[in-house]
Amino acid sequence: MALFHHHILIFLLLLLHHVPPCPATGGGGSWSLLLPSIGISAMHMQLLPTDRVVIYDRTDFGTSMISLRDGKCRPNSDDCSAHSVEYDVFHNSVRPLMVLSNVWCSSGSLMADGTLVQTGGWDDGDRVVRVYKSCDTCDWQEIPSGLSQMRWYATNHLLPDGRQIIIGGRQSFNYEFYPKKSGNENSPSLPFLVQTIEPNIENNLYPFVFLNTDGHLFIYANDRAILLDYVRNQVVKTYPTIPGGDPRNYPSTGSAVLLPLRIVQGIATHVEVLICGGAPKEAYVNANKGKFDGALNTCGRIKISDPDPQWVMETMPLARVMGDMLLLPNGDVLLINGGSAGVAGWELGRDPVLCPVSYRPSNPTESRFQVQNPTTIPRMYHSTAILLRDGRVLVGGSNPHDKYELGKNVLYPTELSLEAFSPPYLDSSSLGFRPVIISPKTVIHHGEWMFIRFQVSCPVDPNLVLVTMVAPPFNTHSFSMNQRLLVLDAGNTTVAVGKSHYEVSVMAPASSNVAPAGNFILFVVYQDIPSEGIWICIQ
The missing domain is CATH 2.60.40.10 (Immunoglobulins)
Incomplete structure (x- = not known):
C-alpha cells in the first residue's frame, strides 16, 4: 500500500507540473506492477533465450538498493551493492550480478549461441568486452582490452558472419568488430559520423543501425542516413535528409525500427525504416539554459530498398522524446516511455508521456496510430522496454540524475520498479x-x-x-x-x-x-x- 500511495503522490505532483493529457484512447491495453524495486534503475536490458533478462545501470551511481551475494564487494571498493541483476520472468524475481568495470551508456547484442556480448562504457569500462551466459550461478566475465577503440554511446548489430559490429561512440568516428579476426584488426574510419554532428553538440551518439537484406548496413544519424558496405568501408547509397531536418539521435532522442520484413520463399524484397520523435534543432542548447522545447510529433518512413527512396512523413497523436519503439509479435509497432519536452541528459527532459501508442504499418495512413491506456509511473531519461515471449512488454528504469535520487525533493525520482504493459491482444x-x-x-x-x-x-x-x-x-x-x-x-x-x-x-x-x-x-x-x-x- 505504501508503494501504491507513493506512485499516486508522484502522479498528482506531475499533474500539478504538467503531464500532456492522452487523447481518447480506444486502444486498450493494461498495466501491472511486477516488482516495486529490483534494486537498480534499468538503464540497459536484454532478454535471453532462458526467459531471463539481464539488466544494469552504471557502477558509479553510488550504492544501489540490492547487495551482492555472499557478502562480496567490488574489487578495490567499499561498494558491496550490485549494479546489474538478472530478472527471471517466470518466477518474477531478481538475482544480483557482479559487474566490475563501468558499463554506463554501453551497447551490446546477443551472439548466435545466446550469449550476451556487451561492449564499452565509461572510464575504466570504455574498451572492455563483457560476456554473460545465463545459468543459475553464472556471472559477468570481462575482457579488459577487448575493443581497439573507446566505445561510449556506441551502437551494436549482429552481422551475417556471426560477429558484432560496434559503430561510433563519443569521439570514436569509426567502427570495429567483435570477436576480432586478428589481434591487429583495424577500426575503419566512418566520416559520416562527423558530417552529421548536430551544431553545438560535440558528438554523434547511438546512431540507428539496421542490417539491410543485401548485407549492407543502414546507418542513420541525426537527420540523414547512408547504406554502408562495411566490408569494403564504402558508402553505397546516400539517403535524403529527413524533411524538416530536425535531429533524431541522442541527445535529441527519437527512436527507430526496421519495419516487419515480409518473407516470401525465404526472401524479403521491400525493406522500410520508421523513425519517430526527437527534438527540434537547438533543443539541447535551450534545455541547458532552462528552456524546454516541445518534442517532435512526426515520424519519417522510408523504403530503403527503393532505387530512389524518399521520406514519407506522418504525424503522431502525441509528441515524444526519449521514447522506445518495439516490434510486437503481430507486426504492430509500440511507442512507449519518454517525455514531451526537452532532450536526453541529466535533468533535461520534461512532461512525461504516460500513454503508449501503437502503429499499424499496413493500415491506411490516417488510421495507423492508436493511443493505449496510460501508466502512472513516468519513464523519462534512462528508461527501457523490451518484448517478452508471452507478448507482454517489460518496462523499467528512469533516472534523470547523476546518482540515485529516491526522495520527493526531485521532479522525477529514480525509478527502481518493473512494470508490464499488456497490449490489447492479451485482453481476456x-x-x-x-x-x-x-x-x-x-x-x-x-x-x-x-x-x-x-x-x-x-x-x-x-x-x-x-x-x-x-x-x-x-x-x-x-x-x-x-x-x-x-x-x-x-x-x-x-x-x-x-x-x-x-x-x-x-x-x-x-x-x-x-x-x-x-x-x-x-x-x-x-x-x-x-x-x-x-x-x-x-x-
Missing part, C-alpha cells in the same frame, strides 16, 4: 482466438520448411494466419539494437489436423542477410492475436 476477450503452439521445431536452417502445429478454440480461416519471428534486441537510450521481425509467408497453407488443431507450413528465411543465425521468438498469429512465443534457433 481475445482468449478464444489466441493460438497455442503444440509441436514446435526449435532448431531450423536457412531456407528450410517448417511445419508448425497449433491449437485454436474457434474455427480458423487459413488466410488470417501469420507466422512471425522476432530477434530479441538490446535496449538502451531509446533504441533497440538488433531488433528484427520477420513475417513468414503462410499463404493459405494452414490445414486442419484434428478438432481445433491446425498445421501451418512456412519457409525459414533463406540467408543470413535476412536473418543472421541466432535466437528468435516464433509466434503464430491469428486475426492479429499472437500465441505465446517459442524460442527457435536458426543455424
Whole structure:
C-alpha cells in the first residue's frame, strides 16, 4: 500500500507540473506492477533465450538498493551493492550480478549461441568486452582490452558472419568488430559520423543501425542516413535528409525500427525504416539554459530498398522524446516511455508521456496510430522496454540524475520498479482466438520448411494466419539494437489436423542477410492475436 500511495503522490505532483493529457484512447491495453524495486534503475536490458533478462545501470551511481551475494564487494571498493541483476520472468524475481568495470551508456547484442556480448562504457569500462551466459550461478566475465577503440554511446548489430559490429561512440568516428579476426584488426574510419554532428553538440551518439537484406548496413544519424558496405568501408547509397531536418539521435532522442520484413520463399524484397520523435534543432542548447522545447510529433518512413527512396512523413497523436519503439509479435509497432519536452541528459527532459501508442504499418495512413491506456509511473531519461515471449512488454528504469535520487525533493525520482504493459491482444476477450503452439521445431536452417502445429478454440480461416519471428534486441537510450521481425509467408497453407488443431507450413528465411543465425521468438498469429512465443534457433 505504501508503494501504491507513493506512485499516486508522484502522479498528482506531475499533474500539478504538467503531464500532456492522452487523447481518447480506444486502444486498450493494461498495466501491472511486477516488482516495486529490483534494486537498480534499468538503464540497459536484454532478454535471453532462458526467459531471463539481464539488466544494469552504471557502477558509479553510488550504492544501489540490492547487495551482492555472499557478502562480496567490488574489487578495490567499499561498494558491496550490485549494479546489474538478472530478472527471471517466470518466477518474477531478481538475482544480483557482479559487474566490475563501468558499463554506463554501453551497447551490446546477443551472439548466435545466446550469449550476451556487451561492449564499452565509461572510464575504466570504455574498451572492455563483457560476456554473460545465463545459468543459475553464472556471472559477468570481462575482457579488459577487448575493443581497439573507446566505445561510449556506441551502437551494436549482429552481422551475417556471426560477429558484432560496434559503430561510433563519443569521439570514436569509426567502427570495429567483435570477436576480432586478428589481434591487429583495424577500426575503419566512418566520416559520416562527423558530417552529421548536430551544431553545438560535440558528438554523434547511438546512431540507428539496421542490417539491410543485401548485407549492407543502414546507418542513420541525426537527420540523414547512408547504406554502408562495411566490408569494403564504402558508402553505397546516400539517403535524403529527413524533411524538416530536425535531429533524431541522442541527445535529441527519437527512436527507430526496421519495419516487419515480409518473407516470401525465404526472401524479403521491400525493406522500410520508421523513425519517430526527437527534438527540434537547438533543443539541447535551450534545455541547458532552462528552456524546454516541445518534442517532435512526426515520424519519417522510408523504403530503403527503393532505387530512389524518399521520406514519407506522418504525424503522431502525441509528441515524444526519449521514447522506445518495439516490434510486437503481430507486426504492430509500440511507442512507449519518454517525455514531451526537452532532450536526453541529466535533468533535461520534461512532461512525461504516460500513454503508449501503437502503429499499424499496413493500415491506411490516417488510421495507423492508436493511443493505449496510460501508466502512472513516468519513464523519462534512462528508461527501457523490451518484448517478452508471452507478448507482454517489460518496462523499467528512469533516472534523470547523476546518482540515485529516491526522495520527493526531485521532479522525477529514480525509478527502481518493473512494470508490464499488456497490449490489447492479451485482453481476456481475445482468449478464444489466441493460438497455442503444440509441436514446435526449435532448431531450423536457412531456407528450410517448417511445419508448425497449433491449437485454436474457434474455427480458423487459413488466410488470417501469420507466422512471425522476432530477434530479441538490446535496449538502451531509446533504441533497440538488433531488433528484427520477420513475417513468414503462410499463404493459405494452414490445414486442419484434428478438432481445433491446425498445421501451418512456412519457409525459414533463406540467408543470413535476412536473418543472421541466432535466437528468435516464433509466434503464430491469428486475426492479429499472437500465441505465446517459442524460442527457435536458426543455424
